[in-house]
Amino acid sequence: MHRRHRYQLAASALAVAAAGALALAPPAAQAASSGGHDGHGGHGGHGGHGGGRTVDLQVLAINDLHGALEPPTGSNGELTHEHEDGTTETIEAGGVEYLAGALAEAREGERRSVTVAAGDLVGATPLLSGLFHDEPTIEALNELGMDVAGVGNHEFDEGYAELIRLQEGGCHPVDGCYVDGREFAGSDFPYLAANVVDEDTGIPILAPYSVQNVGGVKVGFIGVTLEGTADIVTQEGIAGLEFRDEVETINHYTRVLERKGVNAVIALVHEGGYPASEAYNHDCDADGGGLSGPIVEIARQTDAGVDALVTGHTHQPYVCTIPDPEGQDRLVTSASSNGRLFTELSMSYDRRANDIVRTSVTGSNVVVDRDREPVAELTELLDFWRELADPVANAPIGYISADIAGRGAGTPEFPAGDLIADAQLAHARSLDESTDLALMNPGGVRADLTYAASGDEGDGVVTYGEGFTVQPFSNTVNLLDLTGEQLLAVLAEQVSGENEAAPKILQPSEGFAYTLDLTASGADRIVADSVTVNGEPLDPAATYRVAVNSFLAGGGDGFATLAEGTNPLVGEDDMAALADYLTANSSADAPLDPPTADRITVVQ
The missing domain is CATH 3.60.21.10 (Metallo-dependent phosphatases)
Known part of the structure; x- marks a missing residue:
């Protein structure tokens, strides 16, 4: 099946100048082309090929x-x-x-x-x-x-x-x-x-x-x-x-x-x-x-x-x-x-x-059903990489009592998002105990954590590989200071501006709560006087210590206000934070229950 018509990029190799400029590809008139191939190996003719x-x-x-x-x-x-x-x-x-x-x-x-x-x-x-x-x-x-x-x-x-x-x-x-x-x-x-x-x-x-x-x-x-x-x-x-x-x-x-x-x-x-x-x-x-x-x-x-x-x-x-x-x-x-x-x-x-x-x-x-025979060349390729990956992938990092749903939950707030936010808050507090809350972007949660065994580890066991599938970006956990007024602006950015048509609801850590009114439009969907931090009403003039991943800290997903945060501190890899949290908060005898995803009250 594999054809060896190695494609050589027309561009010269990437060069990074001292100033950080990119040496890029040749003029746009040059384009990729491929030599003729006949149905991936010249399979027999189909109607209309005469x-x-x-x-x-x-x-x-x-x-x-x-x-x-x-x-x-x-x-x-x-x-x-x-x-x-x-x-x-x-x-x-x-x-x-x-x-x-x-x-x-x-x-x-x-x-x-x-x-x-x-x-x-x-x-x-x-x-x-x-x-x-x-x-x-x-x-x-x-x-x-x-x-x-x-x-x-x-x-x-x-x-x-x-x-x-x-x-x-x-x-x-x-x-x-x-x-x-x-x-x-x-x-x-x-x-x-x-x-x-x-x-x-x-x-x-x-x-x-x-x-x-x-x-x-x-x-x-x-x-x-x-x-x-x-x-x-x-x-x-x-x-x-x-x-x-x-x-x-x-x-x-x-x-x-x-x-x-x-x-x-x-x-x-x-x-x-x-x-x-x-x-x-x-x-x-x-x-x-x-x-x-x-x-x-x-x-x-x-x-x-x-x-x-x-x-x-x-x-x-x-x-x-x-x-x-x-x-x-x-x-x-x-x-x-x-x-x-x-x-x-x-x-x-x-x-x-x-x-x-x-x-x-x-x-x-x-x-792409799984009733067919797997293709041997692909099985051989995956086995090669599995042998290299297994020592890391199969290491257990925690235990769960049931599936912890990601974006497939179909709700603005979902259990896997809350779990990751809690993990990042715990890591942030290990660096700065004054950290008030953590927020996780929904697009960074790529899968569910499933209870059923994957391989030989047993039901309820979470391996490093399974955790990585949920959170694979290798961002860092970053700490920054925001005023209460800026924090309200961040919440508004979830549902307004470039995110108005397709809201990106940040997943909140435990202790951070507010009401999301989906019957309203734009920034009005955030009920400002409903926002609380650790049980206390949000103070627009106060300063809050907030943990987010490095993608959000740079203003990603349309959260420009997060890029304005001050007093930055860069923590560890976000997957390491999740692994540490699961290890510290679960065991075979006391598995972690899925978060109830009730930190955001939704009106619709």
Whole structure:
């Protein structure tokens, strides 16, 4: 399955000048390209592959894999299936050993097939990948036949230089190579970043597009991440970069491709939407349900020369129709997250027009079920990395009495968020006993803590690997001073400004409480006179010692006021804080109960 057409980035190696400026990629006119391949190994022909004007083309797409190499657990590994009578059931899915097999099965009989992704393939990853700076995920993607991928915000979690290393290869600059004589080779596929440019030159940091020769026909792929990426990643890693408007960028490169005679264009957009139903197989266009969220306006404004939009970021499953600027229907797709689904797009390609026949494009999301045999090459790869990771991953750090739900709880405040906030408060007080409260960003909680045994550790045992899956970013716990007035401003920033449409409710530590009124709008959703700190009403003139992770301390997720905090103190790694808290507050005989998530009173 594995093809060795090593992709060499057109850019020179990253250079960091003394002033911290970035030496970036070559002019945007240079783009990634791939030599012809015939359905990943030249599988037998499918209808339309003869000498006629049109031939069949298949596009297989994933998004938001987040290094979920092993079958994801808890809600991260579940899908909702909708039956014809409207009832639903929950099914388990995912795992790259099964994803590779499902993709290979989908390609059978297809002469022209290409596999693509819409960002966040790495970053926020479980320990098996995260411990090794996501080298295992890139190697798995090479093995399962990835052809081209757009970047997402999480590709920048460890900074631009590390993204370049994942593309070009080489040992990690700090940790080095993990096995003597085995150097990381990088990706076999190009990463695209059309709207991520050097703020001084305006030149994209990676190839903006890739023209794939798919069984003799040329298809252009343009990759963009959401314009707001700079607001949701750590600032140090993106210094000197600018994230530009998605629509303007896609439209520009669509015209560039057209001038090159490439009329078949698909956009890989790391921005998404929200379907009316959470069921992966729900008819998105039925009953006027459709799609909401940022991708809708992006799709409506994207050049009609783009034949489909493969999207991501919101972790939702959908295959929806949104009219292009000329009023013609166009598919917009997303395959959920964690490798639970892939999208299969089928279409006709007109060889005279060098274009996709828009009316022929159909698509559906396909479940990556675990009933199939795992692909041996992927199993071998995972076993290699497991052997290196197991001594760390299998170490027990605590005990829980039941599942501790993360964002899948479906409520503004959720138990895993409170647990992490409590852990950070405990760590902060070990450094400064005057610390009043801790706040945790909801997006930093990536999974549930599950009670059921994973491997051989036993029910209720929490291993370091399981904890890392929940909180994988390796932020530090930072302490800072805020006035009561600033703390109110932080609470308002959860539900106003750039967070008004999609609130980001900070998870509070024990002793911090307030009322969230969802019947109001904007900042008025925060009931100011309801805020209490350790049982006392918030004093706008007082100074409070607050613990947050380093991402929030830098103003991430739109919390600009947190970046104004004074008297900073940097603590330990946030995962270490969680491990220490679980170890100190639980045992086999007295496991930790899930927090009741009642610190925020919600009016709705």
